[in-house]
Amino acid sequence: MAIIDKPLALPAGEPRRAARPLGVFTRPKEQSGISAWLTTVDHKKIGIMYGSAALFFLLIGGVAALAIRVQLATPNNTFLSGDAYNRMYTMHGTVMVFLVVMPIGAAFANFLMPLQVGARDVAFPRINAFSFWVFFFGGLMLNTSWFLGGGADGGWFNYAPNNGVAFSPSHGIDFWNAGLLIAGIGSLTGSINLITTVLNMRAPGMTLMKMPVFTWMTLVTQFLLLFAIPVITVAQLLLTFDRRFGANFFNVQQGADPLLWQHLFWVFGHPEVYLMILPAFGIVSEIIPTFARKPIFGYPFMVFSGIAIGFMGWGVWAHHMFVSGLGPLSVTAFSVATMFIAVPTGVKILNWMATLWGGKLILNTPMLFSIGLITQFTVGGLSGVSHAIAPSDTQQTDTYYIVAHFHYVLFGGAFFGFVGGVYHWFPKAFGYKLNDTFGKVQFWMMVVGFNLTFGPMHILGLQGMPRRMQTYDDAMGFNFWNLVATIGAFILGVGVMLLLANVAYSYSKWKSAGRPNPGPDPWDARTIEWSIPSPAPSHNFDTDPVVTSLDDFWHRKYQEDENGVVRRVHTGEEIAQPGNGEGVHLPAPSYWPIVLAFGIPIIGYGIIFNLWLCIPGALVVIGALFGWALEPADDLDAPGHDHGHDGPGHDGSGDHAEPELETV
């Protein structure tokens, strides 16, 4: 059972514990407008902000991607200089991995997971806001490097010794270190927060094996983050010391072994790819049963394969390094491990197909994107298994075959799943559906563009085209497929942008139709986030949902009659909560998460440019920590909050023995 499983209320009649706090330590009161967003601790708003920030960074990463493809469209092209090309592809990879795919996963985890477990918010709402802001400011700081001497130029993997000052004298890699270290703080605090939420704040009756698959995948993802981020943090700190303070951890000229960096990077880097794909796996595991109108095939197997991926992801990193001279024994061991991790992944693919099998498929946009994930991820998965065969892997290492492989899993897999998820949960977040026809056009455009872009890269890789080449010679035979890939990239770019166009189009349609409400359950869905109104009210659930089974909402709508035939006994509207909760005590907004997060990049700039700058940064951080600590647990006079007895339907039985818990 949860530690905090119901809204907290002050006992009636009891005197307030603290005297009225002084000016700056009161809680902000804004309910709407920009300042409400800046100070919010609502997990739904934070999830939406994660998603919006990721879309913003997606524009930057996407422009870099198109610049790369323009440069490679024709042989001996001079659109980008070698230096500019290196910065483009480095920043493309870094931004897409750390500032797009990971935050979109965080967006879904933040928005959806508390709704799926029946909680009012995450365990530590202020830390949740801090996680977002520190990620956002870290990402912004990384991108200011474009204007302060150029982006990083060592590749997203930044292999030593090329990441040293001797080979990369500009500040790009310093920004790469500082920005990602700062964003990593957000990932760490976020992961602890979400793990606590899943473990402690589930609705009554929701045992671990009754959690939705997405919540399970979120839990596994957050554990991966919790253990992977410290590894890259260590590597980046060592590198920062090398670059800024003359240390020699990776300096070959002083006898360092550059393979240390490779091991550190990939011990982080391989779990990283799983924590990018698992949220998307969770999303399609929710969409497919909904639109196949069948329960998911092999739920326990689905869960345990996710956990297995979470563990085995730590034992396969060296398959990135088969050609670095590990020797046959290590290579064989990591080959076996890589083969093994293909099995739980394959299990998931088959389970989705078995869920589709015999279902009454509704091929709307979320479903199409989910099927797109299954097919394209399978292509990427198969090329991935081929890396488990060392003789084959050594041929493909550092060629475009690898580029094709990971774009099939991360774009064709993860990103397609994310777009499907946006279409699926959009009404729950914003109160209107995205246009389905528009969505289908977008889906097919993305499928065509995606496969035109990355399909030919398999061929280029097998022809021997190395990665990260700024240009290639006419005689090398790479011309045709590179041109095809560039054409595909532009189709794909337009396809991705259609999402924004669809949002604008659907919004104007919805507005001109008089803002009709889609109802709490527009898809006849299975999990309890659909048992509350759309858009989700700020307090989520009027009363704590009591969960008795997996897909609880579905089982309340559909039951077997006496002949064993499953019949609908209720519509979603009938049993959904009305969303009129009264007296629900919510964590109040706070100024301090954004202030604290703002101070940290100042220290980052100080480490890069002038150490004196660290002092104002540290002062901001310390001041914000004091503000955070001295802030009252709640502003008792905030509008809209009733602090008397619990409202109707609550456990207002008078058991007020528990002390008020600080909402951290």
Next chain:
Amino acid sequence: MGIDPYEKNWMRVSILLLAVFFVIVTIGGFAMGFQVSGVSDEVDPRTLAQTEPWANPGLREVAPGEYEAYVVAQAWTFNPRVLEVPVGSKVTIYVTSSDLQHGFKVTDTNINMQIVPGQVSKLVYTFDTVGEFPYLCTEYCGTGHATMYGTVKVVAGSGTSGSDANASTSTIASSSGGATTEVTR
């Protein structure tokens, strides 16, 4: 919780798959003798220019039809940039780097090694086909990465594996930036 029979069977299949994969990869790794690039030696990249054989990289003939090739990868060239060997030669390739990490991939062959400064990567390959095989740097090494390549020229006419008596008159040129050192049998 009750588990559907189909789901149980699928669990059994996937566990069987694990066993099959384990057997296949283990046999492949240990019984079939696959070759991955291994570290054959360690060198100090700071004194590479003074250390034999790296002071004079190129081809050496160690036995009839058998060669050793020493290649230094450095930003952003290979030394030597041309390796010319008779068809059928068995060449042991040693590559090291004097500065950054580089790659050494010979197109249309199964040679692909990562070149780490401080360690010597080694692979054995028999060139059975006449032709030119470019070798490219596959490991990102900075602005000149795309310009870093050389060529293995496999030439006909000197017989296979050195059994032809005429082979003794042929020369194996290994040129390095214009200076050509000739290794005569």
